[in-house]
Amino acid sequence: MNLPPGYFDYPFRRPGMDHGRYAYSNLFKRKPVVWPEQARIALWIVPTLEFFPLDMAPKGVKPPGGLERPYPDYWNYTLRDYGNRVGFARIFRALEARGLKASVAMSARLAERYPHVLHEVNRLDFELVAHGIDMNHIHATGIGREVEQEWVKHSLSTLRRLSGQPVNGWYSPAHSETHDTPDLVAAEGCDYVCDWVNDDMPYQLETKAGPIWAMPHAYEISDLQIFHFYKYKPAQFVEQVMDHFELLYREAATSGGRIVALSLRPWISGVPHRIAAVEQVLDLMLRRGGVWSATGAEILACWRAQQ
Amino acid sequence: MRAEDPGLYDYLPYYDRPRITWPGDARLAFWCAPNIEHYELDPPVNPSRTSWPRPVPDVLHYAWRDYGNRAGIWRMMAAMDRYGVRGSISLNVAVCDHFPDIAAACRERGWEFFSHGVYNTRYTYNMSEDQERAFIEDVKTSIRKWSGQELAGWLAPALTLTERTMDLLAEAGITYTLDLFHDDQPMPVNVSRGRLISIPYSLEINDFTTLFQGNCTPRDYTDAIKAQFDRLYMEGGENGQVMCLPLHPFLIGQPHRMKQFEEALDYITSHDKVWLATGREIASHYLAHHYDAFAAAIATGKKG
Numbered sequence: 001m002n003l004p005p006g007y008f009d010y011p012f013r014r015p016g017m018d019h020g021r022y023a024y025s026n027l028f029k030r031k032p033v034v035w036p037e038q039a040r041i042a043l044w045i046v047p048t049l050e051f052f053p054l055d056m057a058p059k060g061v062k063p064p065g066g067l068e069r070p071y072p073d074y075w076n077y078t079l080r081d082y083g084n085r086v087g088f089a090r091i092f093r094a095l096e097a098r099g100l101k102a103s104v105a106m107s108a109r110l111a112e113r114y115p116h117v118l119h120e121v122n123r124l125d126f127e128l129v130a131h132g133i134d135m136n137h138i139h140a141t142g143i144g145r146e147v148e149q150e151w152v153k154h155s156l157s158t159l160r161r162l163s164g165q166p167v168n169g170w171y172s173p174a175h176s177e178t179h180d181t182p183d184l185v186a187a188e189g190c191d192y193v194c195d196w197v198n199d200d201m202p203y204q205l206e207t208k209a210g211p212i213w214a215m216p217h218a219y220e221i222s223d224l225q226i227f228h229f230y231k232y233k234p235a236q237f238v239e240q241v242m243d244h245f246e247l248l249y250r251e252a253a254t255s256g257g258r259i260v261a262l263s264l265r266p267w268i269s270g271v272p273h274r275i276a277a278v279e280q281v282l283d284l285m286l287r288r289g290g291v292w293s294a295t296g297a298e299i300l301a302c303w304r305a306q307q
Numbered sequence: 308m309r310a311e312d313p314g315l316y317d318y319l320p321y322y323d324r325p326r327i328t329w330p331g332d333a334r335l336a337f338w339c340a341p342n343i344e345h346y347e348l349d350p351p352v353n354p355s356r357t358s359w360p361r362p363v364p365d366v367l368h369y370a371w372r373d374y375g376n377r378a379g380i381w382r383m384m385a386a387m388d389r390y391g392v393r394g395s396i397s398l399n400v401a402v403c404d405h406f407p408d409i410a411a412a413c414r415e416r417g418w419e420f421f422s423h424g425v426y427n428t429r430y431t432y433n434m435s436e437d438q439e440r441a442f443i444e445d446v447k448t449s450i451r452k453w454s455g456q457e458l459a460g461w462l463a464p465a466l467t468l469t470e471r472t473m474d475l476l477a478e479a480g481i482t483y484t485l486d487l488f489h490d491d492q493p494m495p496v497n498v499s500r501g502r503l504i505s506i507p508y509s510l511e512i513n514d515f516t517t518l519f520q521g522n523c524t525p526r527d528y529t530d531a532i533k534a535q536f537d538r539l540y541m542e543g544g545e546n547g548q549v550m551c552l553p554l555h556p557f558l559i560g561q562p563h564r565m566k567q568f569e570e571a572l573d574y575i576t577s578h579d580k581v582w583l584a585t586g587r588e589i590a591s592h593y594l595a596h597h598y599d600a601f602a603a604a605i606a607t608g609k610k611g
Binding site for chain 1: 345347348349351353361362363364366367369370371372373374376377378381401404405406407408425426429433434435438441442445522524525526561562563564565566567
């Protein structure tokens with residue numbers, strides 16, 4: 001079996017990316033930005049609150065944490081649900097005690113099911129970010145544009161109606177998009193998405209509904225990656241998050257304000273034996289000084305005003 | 308017909324080999340190989356391997372790798388400059404077309420360009436002989452165009468090969484391959500004509516197999532690099548050794564790993580009797596001074 005001649009066609013082999021979604025940009029050749037009060041680091045904390053339905057049947061893209069044991073998988077259902085009952089409360093208290101802000105990504109079904117969680121988000125003045133309908137609705141090629149459009153509209157309208165917040169940020173469940181996702185969320189009034197993990201700063205995405213921005217949702221230091229996939233210990237989480245912070249803190253002296261994004265799943269970070277590691281990194285960062293705690297919308301607005 | 312062994316090299320006991328000596332009487336030739344890659348968002352399908360774990364567009368995994376070209380490579384370059392370590396880049400040559408600034412920065416530093424195919428999403432599997440020959444020619448031409456260098460080394464794209472690859476590399480004048488992991492020293496490779504050698508790369512202290520696949524923390528990774536260095540440096544007192552540090556900017560160039568990378572470079576460059584070389588320099592030296600002795604030792608061994 002030989003390859004067809006078309007295997008050696010390279011239609012995008014020219015300057016720039018192999019798609020039109022965004023332009024190439026060297027992180028170190030950009031205009032430095034200045035954060036409020038000359039902060040070196042904008043600290044963007046993203047607790048991600050997800051609903052994993054008991055009857056979910058993962059097909060195609062399997063979301064991390066998805067239920068995969070035979071029905072009824074009480075083991076995994078209740079472990080995830082723990083996060084939305086107990087874990088998130090621990091994380092929120094840790095943030096409140098330190099006067100920190102957050103952007104909370106939330107499944108629309110969770111907002112409907114647990115009004116208390118939504119109430120806490122609003123009480124603490126946290127930003128709400130749309131995170132799809134639930135973890136059984138993964139935006140992946142094959143679902144069809146019209147279906148996806150309906151999912152996007154439903155996710156955003158549910159969160160907006162129940163919270164009273166504008167909800168201008170989008171984080172696709174499982175970081176999964178179709179070719180249409182940025183176009184669809186932009187058309188529904190979103191300014192930014194959190195799915196692209198290729199940068200440490202915001203950058204512009206082109207969509208059919210005009211430009212929106214990719215926010216740097218650092219995947220490599222997320223609790224999902226460090227604890228769930230790499231299976232590291234809490235002390236190693238602290239080391240890595242702080243190594244990440246310190247390097248960006250150092251760079252900020254010459255390259256302008258940087259962003260540290262801390263992505264937290266309550267079913268991972270909100271358990272008793274890990275929450276201290278989260279509190280420790282927050283304390284270490286705050287003790288360093290020069291840290292601006294802000295929501296994604298605030299960081300993006302500040303950054304955009306300087307472009 | 309499938310074979311029970313690659314047939315590309317012959318047995319040679321590890322101790323009592325001809326002695327390799329390096330320039331400056333170094334114990335160890337150390338070289339650093341950043342893999343500068345581009346993975347296409349929507350590549351054509353090769354029947355033997357799919358490119359992405361998720362349906363196209365696999366935004367998560369595409370963007371993860373794209374981080375290396377936007378941010379990671381620039382951090383790595385700055386660190387390597389500080390420690391005087393040149394890179395030998397394992398290059399998807401299309402990177403030069405997409406991101407000419409990266410090619411220019413490597414060229415300005417005098418880094419070696421060697422082949423890692425065109426894209427990391429175009430696999431050698433299922434190429435006909437003519438297709439593979441044309442593919443190698445494309446890479447040679449690109450590397451000449453972007454670096455002014457004659458291509459000397461080859462690491463197959465995504466480590467995908469055919470049984471013909473080694474013969475075709477030798478035919479094209481390429482002198483070293485990095486796809487064979489059977490030894491800690493350079494070795495002659497059996498090819499139909501010409502001379503080809505294998506140079507030690509590494510899948511053991513590669514950031515991909517350790518940090519990405521192997522559940523190895525950055526600190527454990529630095530420890531592994533140091534341990535690898537210590538042992539080869541010790542053995543290098545007896546017979547010259549080679550140590551390669553193969554890296555990926557999208558992994559080692561992440562903020563939380565740079566400190567560990569710098570620590571590893573600091574450790575290695577603080578030793579004397581280390582030849583900070585490129586793949587090409589190691590290959591040329593071995594071919595000029597040691598290939599014949601190794602070939603003779605192997606031939607003697609075969610006669611029993």
